[in-house]
Amino acid sequence: MPNTRSLISKTPSAKFEKGDMPLRAMAPDRVAISIKFSGICHSDIHQVRDEWSEGIFPMVPGHEIVGEVTEVGSAVTKFKVGDRVGVGTFVDSCGTCYPCIAGRENYCRTGNTQTYNGKHYDGEVAYGGYAKDIVVKEHFVLKVPTNIDFAASAPLLCAGVTVYEPLKHWKAGPGMKVAILGLGGLGHMAVKFAVAMGAETYVLGHSPNKAQDAKDMGALEYLITVDAMETHKDFFDIILNTTSADLDVDALLAMLMVGGSLVNVGLPGTDQSYNPFSLVTGLKSIAGANTGSIHGTQEMLDFCGEHNIVSIIEMVDATDPAAIDAAYERVVGSDVKYRFVIDAATI
Structure with missing residues (x-):
């Protein structure tokens, strides 16, 4: 199984470390993405600290992801190498329950696969966007408009x-x-x-x-x-x-x-x-309401492209993983205007 360089929380509330973590294998319906920027969501903090429920550790958080396509599976039709893309809060759903059929995968009654701190339907643990790379099914990949600031577009995928x-x-x-x-x-x-x-x-x-x-x-x-x-x-x-x-x-x-x-x-x-x-x-x-559907997320991104809307951000240099811990403390203290974004080049 391939690996990717990641920022890892090994136990609840542990300091972040760098290391190599498993990367989902390519398949005909999957897209490989080189992550450029990853937003820090307050829900990352809740999950790393086991404040909502018992987490799956080691954990790689991050569900506000933007990057560039590096490889596409043989059945992929919507994306090509070099496209600017995004990944949000979930990376799979059952596709057969009534919300999924209605295009509301975020309310999947089977339970959708969260981008991190969850498991794929085949049992593999899902790892998120505080990393260099991610591999995601085509249906759950979004097109990011080319006219908006790339780093500041990352928080659009959740916030x-x-x-x-x-x-x-x-x-x-x-x-x-x-x-x-x-x-x-x-x-x-x-x-x-x-x-x-x-x-x-x-x-x-x-x-x-x-x-x-x-x-x-x-x-x-x-x-x-x-x-x-x-x-x-x-x-x-x-x-x-x-x-x-x-x-x-x-x-x-x-x-x-x-x-x-x-x-x-x-x-x-x-x-x-x-x-x-x-x-x-x-x-x-x-x-x-809970996040958004895939169709709704794409509509939102297109709306942002039309109206030049992005998040107001502070960039985080993750050369030293302690920068993530410091950013978390500032989020908890409401000391950020208005979203932290990790520069994946520094991971």
């Missing part, structure tokens, strides 16, 4: 599509008032998308230090959440929650207009509660 698909599903657009709760890795992408979709876009945050950033991205106002809960009742059509904080759900629901939706893409660490009267008195909904 981007995670907010794009719900904004589209809940019809953000002209005539709609949309609030983005939280201006972090997910939130700043949501602001850019909502503005490009034509929605009247606001940001709800806890500190005024990001107010100018929000306005530079096109938001009409940056509102302090606790104050806006009093001043902006019955105001928004959509509130998109991108945070992992505990919420006053009833107060947020009170900010929605009749028929409005509170949509969660952030994942708080504890259960959240609400009073059913907050829903029934205003035809309101609490909803959620």
Whole structure:
């Protein structure tokens, strides 16, 4: 089995090390990719630290991957050597359950194969994008527009599509008032998308230090959440929650207009509660979404190409693996504007 140079976490919360890890073998329907850049997602930290469930170690995280095609299998038709491509949060699905048939592979009822910290259907462990190379089935490879910054496009493969698909599903657009709760890795992408979709876009945050950033991205106002809960009742059509904080759900629901939706893409660490009267008195909904489908991810990337949308990033030189550990600590401390991206040439 071939190998590829990788950044490895050998045990939960261990410091990152460099080493060679197995690379999935080529097959007629697979594409080999030389990774150029890999985003750091907060979910990488949760999984490396065993905060969600028991992980598979050694682990190579990373599911915001962009690179260039180096080889294609004999049955591959959509890609050729040299193409700019991306890989997101999963690399296979059953293809036969009703969500898969409907093109919603991210909700595969059999359970899709996560890009890392999971297993392929043949039992092989999946290793992610903190590496030099990856081999992926053609269907799960995306085309990255050539006119957008390559490094800054990496976070689109998770952070981007995670907010794009719900904004589209809940019809953000002209005539709609949309609030983005939280201006972090997910939130700043949501602001850019909502503005490009034509929605009247606001940001709800806890500190005024990001107010100018929000306005530079096109938001009409940056509102302090606790104050806006009093001043902006019955105001928004959509509130998109991108945070992992505990919420006053009833107060947020009170900010929605009749028929409005509170949509969660952030994942708080504890259960959240609400009073059913907050829903029934205003035809309101609490909803959620999980990353995006393959079709939706490609649509999002094409939208980014049309509107020149990419993430705001800080580049990480991984020559010393300790740089990844330091980046993780800064993510946990909300000390990044707005997404870290690893330069794979330094792995």
